Amino acid sequence: MPATHHVFRAQLTSARRREGFIFFLFGAATYFVLLCGAVVIGTIVVRGAGTVFQARAPFINTTFFTEAPESLHVFQYQGRKMELGDAAFRTFEAAHPDVAKGKSDSYVYSAGGIFPCIVGTVLLVVGSMAIALTLGVCAAIYLNEYARDGTFIRFVRLAILNLAGVPSIVFGLFGFGMFVIFFGWNVSLLAGWFTLAFMVLPVIITASEESLKAVPKGFREGSLALGATKWQTIIKNVLPYALPGILTSSILGIARVAGETAPIMFTAAYVVRDKLPWQVDKFSDFFFQGVMALPYHIYVVSSKIPQNEYTERVQYGTAFVFLLIVALIATASIVLRNRLRNRYKW
Amino acid sequence: MVITAPILMDTLPSAPTIRPATAPAPAATAPAGQAAPAAETLIDIDHVDFFYGQSQALHDVSLQIEDKKVTAFIGPSGCGKSTLLRCLNRMNDLIDGTRVAKGSIKIRGVDIHQADVDVIELRKRVGMVFQKSNPFPKSIYENITFGLRLQGVTNKARLDEVVEKSLRGAALWDEVKDRLNASGLGLSGGQQQRLCIARAIAVEPEVILMDEPCSALDPVATAKVEELIQELRTRFTIVIVTHNMQQAARCSDKTAFFYMGKLIEYADTRNIFTNPANAQTEAYVSGRFG
Ligand SMILES: Nc1ncnc2c1ncn2[C@@H]1O[C@H](COP(=O)(O)OP(=O)(O)O)[C@@H](O)[C@H]1O
Numbered sequence: 001m002p003a004t005h006h007v008f009r010a011q012l013t014s015a016r017r018r019e020g021f022i023f024f025l026f027g028a029a030t031y032f033v034l035l036c037g038a039v040v041i042g043t044i045v046v047r048g049a050g051t052v053f054q055a056r057a058p059f060i061n062t063t064f065f066t067e068a069p070e071s072l073h074v075f076q077y078q079g080r081k082m083e084l085g086d087a088a089f090r091t092f093e094a095a096h097p098d099v100a101k102g103k104s105d106s107y108v109y110s111a112g113g114i115f116p117c118i119v120g121t122v123l124l125v126v127g128s129m130a131i132a133l134t135l136g137v138c139a140a141i142y143l144n145e146y147a148r149d150g151t152f153i154r155f156v157r158l159a160i161l162n163l164a165g166v167p168s169i170v171f172g173l174f175g176f177g178m179f180v181i182f183f184g185w186n187v188s189l190l191a192g193w194f195t196l197a198f199m200v201l202p203v204i205i206t207a208s209e210e211s212l213k214a215v216p217k218g219f220r221e222g223s224l225a226l227g228a229t230k231w232q233t234i235i236k237n238v239l240p241y242a243l244p245g246i247l248t249s250s251i252l253g254i255a256r257v258a259g260e261t262a263p264i265m266f267t268a269a270y271v272v273r274d275k276l277p278w279q280v281d282k283f284s285d286f287f288f289q290g291v292m293a294l295p296y297h298i299y300v301v302s303s304k305i306p307q308n309e310y311t312e313r314v315q316y317g318t319a320f321v322f323l324l325i326v327a328l329i330a331t332a333s334i335v336l337r338n339r340l341r342n343r344y345k346w
Numbered sequence: 347m348v349i350t351a352p353i354l355m356d357t358l359p360s361a362p363t364i365r366p367a368t369a370p371a372p373a374a375t376a377p378a379g380q381a382a383p384a385a386e387t388l389i390d391i392d393h394v395d396f397f398y399g400q401s402q403a404l405h406d407v408s409l410q411i412e413d414k415k416v417t418a419f420i421g422p423s424g425c426g427k428s429t430l431l432r433c434l435n436r437m438n439d440l441i442d443g444t445r446v447a448k449g450s451i452k453i454r455g456v457d458i459h460q461a462d463v464d465v466i467e468l469r470k471r472v473g474m475v476f477q478k479s480n481p482f483p484k485s486i487y488e489n490i491t492f493g494l495r496l497q498g499v500t501n502k503a504r505l506d507e508v509v510e511k512s513l514r515g516a517a518l519w520d521e522v523k524d525r526l527n528a529s530g531l532g533l534s535g536g537q538q539q540r541l542c543i544a545r546a547i548a549v550e551p552e553v554i555l556m557d558e559p560c561s562a563l564d565p566v567a568t569a570k571v572e573e574l575i576q577e578l579r580t581r582f583t584i585v586i587v588t589h590n591m592q593q594a595a596r597c598s599d600k601t602a603f604f605y606m607g608k609l610i611e612y613a614d615t616r617n618i619f620t621n622p623a624n625a626q627t628e629a630y631v632s633g634r635f636g
């Protein structure tokens with residue numbers, strides 16, 4: 001007997017068809033997003049790779065990572081096309097007086113490297129995340145563990161949520177007015193740290209609060225029932241378990257802090273600076289110096305100077321390095337997070 | 347304000363029966379030759395009304411819990427057993443809007459809601475084991491020493507000693523002695539609950555409150571915890587909430603039956619189960635409702 005007439009025979013009903021169509025749409029949406037991400041990252045990687053890597057050993061363009069930006073001189077010499085950075089060009093000129101004066105084209109920022117920008121961005125990220133995590137975790141502990149829910153606390157929460165939606169340029173202008181002008185810190189690391197920290201604070205506070213909420217009530221009660229004070233309970237038996245979650249949220253914060261240009265353009269970033277951050281006369285000067293930064297450098301190179309094939313190399317190279325650094329910092333926090341999570345698993 | 351009684355932390359340690367170690371014999375309270383020494387009241391609950399915000403959970407509850415005895419609270423779900431238990435170490439303070447509106451709870455004559463009572467000291471004396479076992483996500487060793495470390499004990503030898511003593515006390519030592527540094531969460535459900543009991547006895551409380559300690563355990567693990575309660579009864583005053591009537595019958599000396607926030611009957615366990623005075627109690631213990 002043929003099996004086509006049993007009761008469970010598959011039938012293509014309209015509900016089935018609709019389901020198939022809807023799932024196809026969901027899948028398509030997901031893969032579309034994935035595709036967009038891949039195109040963006042792929043472009044940067046493909047076009048930046050020429051700057052970051054090289055054909056000769058050690059295969060990485062170390063100059064790009066270790067030198068400051070220079071002007072690029074492009075000129076003809078004995079029928080060959082030469083491309084030399086500023087310093088190299090001067091040496092060359094001195095050695096070959098027959099280089100035709102004035103016959104070379106020069107392109108700013110297109111030679112050398114981006115070392116000061118890397119250093120500046122790392123300093124900005126570390127400092128602002130330290131400030132944001134300290135303030136954010138304290139605020140979250142207060143809101144979640146101590147504050148009694150009421151109209152005022154609801155208002156505070158609402159304010160924090162709204163702050164998360166404020167455009168970063170507004171934080172930049174706030175930082176400029178508050179730290180640079182009113183506090184008189186000038187364009188400095190310190191002003192940039194606080195401006196960036198304020199920008200990510202809402203996210204960190206909200207996420208920290210969620211992480212604290214996720215710690216089971218039993219851990220708190222168990223500790224209190226043993227005669228711990230509330231503070232002892234929080235420090236020994238709540239916060240350690242919430243830290244992995246807090247770190248997860250700060251990973252997003254790191255990417256944002258590292259990448260935003262608007263908050264630092266008035267508060268901390270220099271277009272170009274000869275000295276490196278540790279080349280200061282006295283220690284306190286360290287906090288009051290401006291720095292170069294990767295996102296700002298990309299902005300300057302791609303919109304503040306004439307565009308050509310030489311600047312394009314720097315743009316994509318810098319963007320590529322920027323991606324690498326964000327990935328590196330994020331990986332470090334993920335590793336740290338996983339360590340903590342394994343230690344306190346529940 | 348006039349302070350009418352010495353504060354709790356001064357009173358409790360000076361009481362002669364507080365530590366088994368410091369009370370060599372009950373001779374002080376029971377004159378030689380007397381067959382059954384009159385039980386001493388440890389906790390005196392006197393006409394207590396308790397509210398969660400506007401809703402009243404306990405109505406005029408009065409009972410005396412005796413020293414070094416096991417007292418069971420039974421009754422259908424939602425009748426206020428946990429509420430009363432959590433009043434005894436003021437865990438209800440953690441919930442906003444709760445209050446004891448009337449009456450008092452005295453432990454060794456000290457009203458625990460008095461303004462000068464330090465709730466931290468109270469909770470050191472009145473330990474608690476929760477319905478859902480809650481070992482901390484730390485090592486077994488750290489779980490046991492948590493309470494002592496809070497009190498500032500750092501001496502390794504002393505901590506080691508307490509860990510062994512408490513784990514032995516909770517009948518868990520042989521099972522975990524080789525893995526004291528493993529996470530307490532790696533233990534089975536029954537072991538976890540015994541770990542929580544060990545953690546509670548490590549700070550040497552006078553009273554241990556247990557809120558349905560076996561409700562999530564299988565019969566074998568339940569039997570172990572019940573055995574443990576039998577061993578602990580000589581050293582601690584135990585108050586146990588249970589919805590398992592056989593358990594109350596097996597473990598306890600006295601049983602209190604609650605219904606709808608009221609204490610219906612409180613008597614020797616034997617009487618409650620064989621010869622209850624109240625018709626509701628009888629209906630409940632014979633399984634006709636609840
Ligand atoms: N946190 C709380 N907030 C408000 N009402 C509560 C809370 N906990 C318990 N109750 C109420 O108090 C009554 C007694 O609860 P509970 O003491 O937990 O009962 P039991 O432990 O006997 O099952 C119930 O009606 C319950 O709904």
Ligand SMILES: [Mg+2]
Pocket residue numbers: 427428429557
């Ligand atoms: Mg209960």
